[in-house]
Amino acid sequence: MQQADESLGVVRHTRIERGLPTTRMMPDVKRKRVLVTGGAGFVGSHLVDRLMLMGHDVIVLDSFLTGNKSSLSQWVGHPSFELLRHDVVEPLLIEVDQIFHLACPASPRHYQANQIKTIKTCFQGTLNMLGLAKRTKARFLLASTSEVYGDPAVTPQPETYAGNVSCTGPRACYDEGKRVAETLTYGYLYQDGVDVRVARIFNTYGPRMHPQDGRVVSNFVLQALRGEPLTLYGDGSQTRSFCFVHDLIDGLIALMNADVHSPVNLGSHFEFSVKQLAELVRDVVARVREEDGDEGRQRLKVIYEALPTHDPRQRRPDTRRAAALLGWAPRWGLQQGLEEMVRYYKERMREGTI
Numbered sequence: 001m002q003q004a005d006e007s008l009g010v011v012r013h014t015r016i017e018r019g020l021p022t023t024r025m026m027p028d029v030k031r032k033r034v035l036v037t038g039g040a041g042f043v044g045s046h047l048v049d050r051l052m053l054m055g056h057d058v059i060v061l062d063s064f065l066t067g068n069k070s071s072l073s074q075w076v077g078h079p080s081f082e083l084l085r086h087d088v089v090e091p092l093l094i095e096v097d098q099i100f101h102l103a104c105p106a107s108p109r110h111y112q113a114n115q116i117k118t119i120k121t122c123f124q125g126t127l128n129m130l131g132l133a134k135r136t137k138a139r140f141l142l143a144s145t146s147e148v149y150g151d152p153a154v155t156p157q158p159e160t161y162a163g164n165v166s167c168t169g170p171r172a173c174y175d176e177g178k179r180v181a182e183t184l185t186y187g188y189l190y191q192d193g194v195d196v197r198v199a200r201i202f203n204t205y206g207p208r209m210h211p212q213d214g215r216v217v218s219n220f221v222l223q224a225l226r227g228e229p230l231t232l233y234g235d236g237s238q239t240r241s242f243c244f245v246h247d248l249i250d251g252l253i254a255l256m257n258a259d260v261h262s263p264v265n266l267g268s269h270f271e272f273s274v275k276q277l278a279e280l281v282r283d284v285v286a287r288v289r290e291e292d293g294d295e296g297r298q299r300l301k302v303i304y305e306a307l308p309t310h311d312p313r314q315r316r317p318d319t320r321r322a323a324a325l326l327g328w329a330p331r332w333g334l335q336q337g338l339e340e341m342v343r344y345y346k347e348r349m350r351e352g353t354i
């Protein structure tokens with residue numbers, strides 16, 4: 001075992017000794033220097049994991065406004081990993097081959113509490129990263145959002161739908177911010193030939209969502225585990241489609257490596273009302289508790305709170321473009337993904353870290 005490791009080079013041997021995850025030894029011609037902005041965030045940290053395991057050199061940029069250093073602690077000390085505390089609104093000069101531009105607060109609670117910062121990140125941050133892509137001839141992927149469709153009048157939403165977005169409402173900093181980020185991205189494609197990709201990400205959930213993130217899946221799972229009533233905004237009839245984070249990462253990597261400039265929706269095409277989600281979370285939490293020998297099913301307790309202004313009534317992606325151009329479709333069912341999340345939070349609660 002030791003000899004086999006040594007035959008692969010001293011570096012790999014050192015990684016094993018330090019207890020760092022073992023990564024693939026990618027041939028130099030395939031290995032890329034990949035920059036992930038917002039790499040300490042929920043989606044970013046899962047993307048970093050995948051890129052590291054694939055054997056790339058990964059540089060993470062994060063201001064830690066909403067990102068969390070501990071989501072990346074498994075990579076600290078790895079020779080292919082670099083973590084920079086840097087805000088994308090400031091220019092950056094480094095050499096890279098690919099840029100996944102994810103940096104931006106994504107939870108309505110966070111972006112509405114930091115409206116100017118959010119717009120600035122979407123505009124100035126994207127401008128800086130596109131400038132870097134242009135200088136270094138790197139391929140650039142923008143993490144855009146389903147929110148570019150606003151409160152859609154069309155369902156499911158195809159990429160050709162122009163959206164129904166308010167430019168003055170409380171969500172505008174994010175919705176319009178991401179719309180202008182897309183405009184900038186295509187400006188750099190048309191004017192300067194930058195090799196761009198645009199992923200329109202629909203509601204995504206999974207382990208590592210911050211307990212105070214405020215989005216519906218993390219809220220419901222934590223509330224159910226704590227035996228608290230689930231906070232249902234409005235009457236709970238508004239719909240969303242929930243994509244498990246590992247599926248999203250497959251889609252982001254497939255898009256980066258495909259020859260596709262047009263925007264691509266990435267999300268689950270199964271639509272649930274928020275009330276249905278609440279019932280499903282209750283059932284999954286009860287099942288996990290039973291399996292673990294804890295107390296079983298509890299009555300679903302709900303408190304109704306006001307529906308936030310401009311909260312979209314419905315949301316479901318048309319994913320035919322992703323299927324046709326990337327061969328991508330989500331593989332995780334909602335129950336299966338929720339179970340992972342319940343186990344993740346249960347473990348964190350047991351450790352006392354949340």
Ligand SMILES: O=C(O)[C@H]1O[C@H](OP(=O)(O)OP(=O)(O)OC[C@H]2O[C@@H](n3ccc(=O)[nH]c3=O)[C@H](O)[C@@H]2O)[C@H](O)[C@@H](O)[C@@H]1O
Pocket residue numbers: 106107108145146147174201202203204205214215216217219220231232233234236238240274307308311312
């Ligand atoms: O999760 C995501 O990927 C998306 O989350 C948000 O969009 P939103 O759909 O408003 O996400 P949530 O805050 O999770 O809300 C989903 C629905 O659940 C409701 N909700 C949320 C939280 C809660 O405790 N109770 C509750 O009923 C909301 O009113 C909303 O109708 C962001 O704005 C998107 O950019 C992001 O892509």
